[in-house]
Amino acid sequence: MNGRDRRRPTWGVEPLLDYRTGLFQLVVVCPADVRRAPEELALDVLEDPDSWHSVAVTASGDPAAWRESLKVDAGGWDGLQSGAAVGSGSHLVGRIKRTSVLGADVALLGDPGFRVPALARIEGRVQPLVLGSLVTLGREKDGARVRFLWNAREPRTAERVVRAEIFTGSGEPRVPRGLLLGVTELPAGPGLHELSVEQPVDTRDVRRLFVRIDAPPPERVALQGASEEPGEGGS
DSSP states (O other): OBOSOSSSOOBOOOOSSOOTTOOOOOOOOOOTTOOOOOOOOOOOGGGOGGGEEEEEEEEESOOSTTOOEEEESOOGGGTOOTTOEEEETTEEEEEEEEEOSSOEEEEETTSTTOEEEEEEEETTOSSOEEEEEEEEEEEOTTSSEEEEEEEEOTTSOBSSOEEEEEEEOSOSTTOOTTOEEEEEEEOBSSEEEEEEEEOSSOTTSOSEEEEEOSSOOHHHHHHHHHHHSOOTTOO
């Protein structure tokens, strides 16, 4: 693909895949003699208690009225890392924005610029529709809906206007697939669409949340193990 400047032509390669909205499924091709591990069912993320850490909300994180964030009472000492999903039950509330040793800031789902990979579950359709990345435009005045920008590209488009449940997709570290964002109506056809997603849970009015963690920090595990050992005078 030639550039516009004839005196200094530039060249580029147009990819066959759209990488800007993320990759949700990959296939690794191996030689026939490579042994595969036995197929195992994926564990429901909500049934894996060791991967979630309970935190309490301590304060609102941003004085600006158009921003949405919270502060929680746990940080790097507890295994929290930037980018980790923050949930309430099966609902995505936000992501960890930054951490200190004992605290962390959470960017909520309604914070402008919040980006999340998404899937749509449409009634009567077996496979979910991969939407790509949704970007938050802000919260609507009624407070119950969040506006998202959706760049619909083939084949990630709906054939007609349909009502759908929106879930997190894969592709983002520390954000598991399958957390509920809300319910919306998907427009038909490709192009830039604005989605109004209704949230079943008001994420601004929660007092205890759960943060996705990889594993407790080694220092914390070592200290906990040492504290559980009986003393010399124990029976």
